[in-house]
Amino acid sequence: MADQEQTNKPEEEQVELEQANEAETAETQTAEQAEQVEVETAEDRLVALEKELAAAKATIAQQQDSVVRAAAEVDNIRRRAAMDVDKAHKFALEKFVNELLPVMDNMERALLMADRSQEALAPMIEGVEMTLKSFVDGVSKFGVEVIDPQGETFNPELHQAMSMQENAELAPNTVMAVMQKGYSLNGRLIRAAMVMVSKGA
Structure with a gap:
């Protein structure tokens, strides 16, 4: 056991x-x-x-x-x-200047049509010339520039050709006459100059 x-x-x-x-x-x-x-x-x-x-x-x-x-x-x-x-x-000032341009145009036309041979009109002509000069000087202070391309080459960006005439004395595409001056404001064209352009014979 x-x-x-x-x-x-x-x-x-x-x-x-x-x-x-x-x-x-x-x-x-x-x-x-x-x-x-x-x-x-x-x-x-x-x-x-x-x-x-x-x-x-x-x-x-x-x-x-x-x-x-x-x-x-x-x-x-x-x-x-x-x-x-x-x-x-x-x-x-663009709109304001556009309103003044006809005034300057009218003064220039008055000076063109004035009879400078008459002595009685001399003071009036002188006054209009002075007024126009002060007018142009005043607007130029605000950036307005006159475009008067007489004798320059035609520039379609600044000039508007109203007519073309043959002219043996001038080179083709030369501005022969300015019918209406142009204006620019701070480099921007406000109104193109209306011109007559020469063309070759």
Whole structure:
């Protein structure tokens, strides 16, 4: 009986040892599985974070582009507004000057038609000349320039040809006569000079 108990004891120890080994193996496997799950979860998180980072960078790039475009647009608007204000200052008098041109034309016609041989008219002619001169000087202070192209080459941007005549003494396309002077305001043509142009025989 004692022998039988002794024989059972090593078998029980061996069973216990095997059970302990199995439990340890199971714990090891469980720990490895847990580590593997943690590694997979960390990789998934890393991939997700990289995607979020890429999306954030794309959003920042778009916003930077929008900010640059908006700044450029504001700069363009400011520049256009400054140009408009400058043009308004330069050409605000255009309508007013257009109203004055017939007055100057009439004074010039009066001087052309005046009979300078009569001494009684001399003071009046002198007064009209002085008035016309002061008139021209006054408007020139505001950027008005007279276009009187007598003897110059015809320029279609500044002159309007009313007729052409053959003239052997002048080169072709030369202004022979000015029927009406032209005017410009700060470099912009207000009225073209009406001219007679020479042509070859």
